[in-house]
Amino acid sequence: MAVLEKIRVKLGILITVLIAVALLSFIIDPTTLETTLSYFSSKYDVGKIDGKKVRYNEFQQQVDYYTNIYTLTSGSQSVSEEAMQTINETAWQNLISQWYIIPEMQKAGIMVGEDELVDLSQGKEISPILANDPVFLDASGNFSREKLLEFIHAIPSDASGNLAQYWSFLQQNMTSQQYFIKYTSLLTGSDVLTPVELRRQIEENNTSSNVEFVLVPFGFEVDSTIQVSNKEVQDYYNAHKENYRQRASRDIEFVAYEVVPSEADIQAAKDEIDGLFEEFSTTDNLKSFLSLNSDTPLQDYYFKEGELSAQFPEVDEFAFSRRPGVMPVFQKDNTFYAVRVNDVKNMSDSAYVRHILLSFDAGELADSLINVLNHGGDFSALAAQYSLDQNPNVANPGDIGWMTQISMIPGMQGVLSMRPGAVAKMETDYGLHIVSVTERTAPMKKVQLAILSKEALASKETFQDYYAQANDLASRCEGKIENFDKITLEEELPVVPANNVLESARQLSRFEDVREVVRWIYDDKTKVGDVSPIITVNNDIFFVVALKAVREDGYAPVNNVAASIRYILTNEKRAEKVKGEVAAKIQGLTDMNSIAEALGQTVSTRDGITFGSMTSTSTEPAFIGAVAGAEPGVISGPVAGNIGVYVFNVLDRETGAFYTEDDAKIRAAQIEAYQVNNLPAIFNERGEIVDNRARFF
Numbered sequence: 001m002a003v004l005e006k007i008r009v010k011l012g013i014l015i016t017v018l019i020a021v022a023l024l025s026f027i028i029d030p031t032t033l034e035t036t037l038s039y040f041s042s043k044y045d046v047g048k049i050d051g052k053k054v055r056y057n058e059f060q061q062q063v064d065y066y067t068n069i070y071t072l073t074s075g076s077q078s079v080s081e082e083a084m085q086t087i088n089e090t091a092w093q094n095l096i097s098q099w100y101i102i103p104e105m106q107k108a109g110i111m112v113g114e115d116e117l118v119d120l121s122q123g124k125e126i127s128p129i130l131a132n133d134p135v136f137l138d139a140s141g142n143f144s145r146e147k148l149l150e151f152i153h154a155i156p157s158d159a160s161g162n163l164a165q166y167w168s169f170l171q172q173n174m175t176s177q178q179y180f181i182k183y184t185s186l187l188t189g190s191d192v193l194t195p196v197e198l199r200r201q202i203e204e205n206n207t208s209s210n211v212e213f214v215l216v217p218f219g220f221e222v223d224s225t226i227q228v229s230n231k232e233v234q235d236y237y238n239a240h241k242e243n244y245r246q247r248a249s250r251d252i253e254f255v256a257y258e259v260v261p262s263e264a265d266i267q268a269a270k271d272e273i274d275g276l277f278e279e280f281s282t283t284d285n286l287k288s289f290l291s292l293n294s295d296t297p298l299q300d301y302y303f304k305e306g307e308l309s310a311q312f313p314e315v316d317e318f319a320f321s322r323r324p325g326v327m328p329v330f331q332k333d334n335t336f337y338a339v340r341v342n343d344v345k346n347m348s349d350s351a352y353v354r355h356i357l358l359s360f361d362a363g364e365l366a367d368s369l370i371n372v373l374n375h376g377g378d379f380s381a382l383a384a385q386y387s388l389d390q391n392p393n394v395a396n397p398g399d400i401g402w403m404t405q406i407s408m409i410p411g412m413q414g415v416l417s418m419r420p421g422a423v424a425k426m427e428t429d430y431g432l433h434i435v436s437v438t439e440r441t442a443p444m445k446k447v448q449l450a451i452l453s454k455e456a457l458a459s460k461e462t463f464q465d466y467y468a469q470a471n472d473l474a475s476r477c478e479g480k481i482e483n484f485d486k487i488t489l490e491e492e493l494p495v496v497p498a499n500n501v502l503e504s505a506r507q508l509s510r511f512e513d514v515r516e517v518v519r520w521i522y523d524d525k526t527k528v529g530d531v532s533p534i535i536t537v538n539n540d541i542f543f544v545v546a547l548k549a550v551r552e553d554g555y556a557p558v559n560n561v562a563a564s565i566r567y568i569l570t571n572e573k574r575a576e577k578v579k580g581e582v583a584a585k586i587q588g589l590t591d592m593n594s595i596a597e598a599l600g601q602t603v604s605t606r607d608g609i610t611f612g613s614m615t616s617t618s619t620e621p622a623f624i625g626a627v628a629g630a631e632p633g634v635i636s637g638p639v640a641g642n643i644g645v646y647v648f649n650v651l652d653r654e655t656g657a658f659y660t661e662d663d664a665k666i667r668a669a670q671i672e673a674y675q676v677n678n679l680p681a682i683f684n685e686r687g688e689i690v691d692n693r694a695r696f697f
Contacts (some may be wrong), residue, residue: 070087252545
């Protein structure tokens with residue numbers, strides 16, 4: 001039980017970390033659906049991995065598994081939407097890893113055996129999965145083999161099976177991580193920087209050139225004499241088709257009617273809080289009063305001076321004034337507040353607490369133990385003998401550790417005001433505690449505030465008004481984008497564009513949880529030019545959506561990218577044309593000043609150009625490459641770059657030693673890291689991963 005509590009306290013985010021380490025980087029009931037839909041198209045599968053369909057039951061098993069791990073580590077049975085998305089993604093990535101990535105690694109001759117796993121958990125080289133797990137760290141934050149053994153030995157006696165499941169989870173992640181470590185080691189080990197390559201790289205980067213040049217810029221005027229045929233566009237597309245691979249996406253425009261309180265709604269909230277203010281100021285039972293009348297119940301939290309200054313500076317100033325009393329009603333955004341100081345205490349921010357946990361009916365034993373402790377008894381020894389909390393992962397028996405108002409066991413708030421060394425009885429949901437504080441931070445004045453709040457909410461009439469506006473637009477559009485464009489332009493409605501919307505999208509512009517909108521634009525019945533009926537999001541935003549463009553998964557059709565290809569080819573032809581014109585104008589000229597005069601330009605200079613300058617954003621690669629291979633003292637060019645045509649002369653070259661062997665090795669390591677970072681994308685492409693999850697959640 002203590003071990004499980006330790007996991008819950010310290011591992012709330014561990015699952016997310018382990019996902020990244022292992023993999024580089026609400027599903028509906030599966031049984032019912034698979035039975036019903038098995039007769040239909042494969043589009044009803046969750047996806048496909050390496051040609052194998054991912055069925056609902058297979059994916060749901062993964063989701064259930066990681067949901068159990070999440071609830072175990074977080075200690076909460078409720079799973080937030082954000083956490084559910086993480087679990088869903090983890091389940092998917094694990095299937096990709098187990099069905100495709102690891103088998104591919106095994107084909108490359110990589111294996112992880114049982115003996116290797118034992119060594120990772122018990123040998124000299126402990127797996128980082130275990131070494132960084134807070135469950136297995138000692139008080140100093142170092143990995144403890146003893147704590148690992150305690151955990152393993154506790155597994156057989158854990159009737160819930162949670163410890164066994166968590167250990168299986170750790171082993172799975174250790175195995176996956178080991179495969180990836182070996183595979184990336186194989187890749188990086190094959191990237192050998194030979195002595196010849198090393199010497200050449202050092203020479204190229206240590207040889208710098210000082211250059212004078214004339215640049216004839218292309219300018220921005222359109223040259224009507226340059227023509228690009230449809231055949232040239234098609235030939236370029238065929239030769240560079242991989243550059244036009246695309247994911248399925250949609251371009252849309254929408255008008256969103258977001259329901260906000262009207263002036264009448266805001267005034268109604270103010271009138272309501274004004275009517276409650278007098279009773280709020282005088283009542284003796286603030287807890288009950290706020291429970292019945294306020295959006296904010298009475299909180300146990302005590303504020304110190306300055307703690308509220310960022311969000312509510314006026315409240316902070318009021319609460320710590322000489323005689324605070326009751327603060328009059330004030331407004332922030334669409335909420336009205338009144339504040340009253342309910343209690344004042346001198347208390348610490350934190351206290352180091354230890355306890356002896358007893359059953360609820362052990363009052364006499366508690367009194368006896370307190371008497372022993374007050375006469376010099378050893379707290380740790382008594383905790384080891386009598387406490388129901390036998391947590392093996394603490395420095396001394398009975399230790400809870402530092403507690404604050406935020407990290408507080410309900411019922412123990414008094415520890416922040418206890419005198420260090422004193423002993424007291426406290427009752428919580430866990431039982432009867434004998435509590436002692438060994439040390440605490442300096443006490444200071446703190447106040448407990450009673451806050452009467454009333455948020456202005458949109459009334460039924462306000463909702464109906466916004467709905468009527470959305471319905472009016474949707475009705476007049478008649479499902480046609482030309483009507484949408486005309487109406488929104490004439491009435492100056494706030495149209496929001498959203499391009500390249502993926503099927504998995506959950507947010508459009510600033511609007512979240514827009515799955516219903518995305519489902520409509522990806523529906524097989526929705527075509528380019530269609531306008532949606534009203535789509536309601538979160539019960540308070542009404543969307544009217546126009547589908548502008550559709551891109552399917554695969555290669556973009558040549559017609560869709562013809563304009564960009566035509567632009568590229570036009571620039572290439574223009575470069576060749578200008579290059580020819582420059583060559584004709586400078587024919588026979590032997591000095592740079594004459595060349596500049598003939599071209600109507602000026603002579604510029606640049607020093608220290610090296611082959612390593614290829615990464616510079618201020619110098620063109622084509623120019624750098626030509627300079628590196630040019631003979632000093634000889635006029636070279638013309639050379640076509642991206643912005644113009646160059647004619648140049650290398651004045652002199654210098655050889656230095658600033659680029660070292662270490663620099664070359666660092667560069668090689670950067671290339672290796674780039675290759676490793678691209679592995680997930682490569683695996684996804686080679687494994688022909690088809691992800692249809694977005695259709696169902």
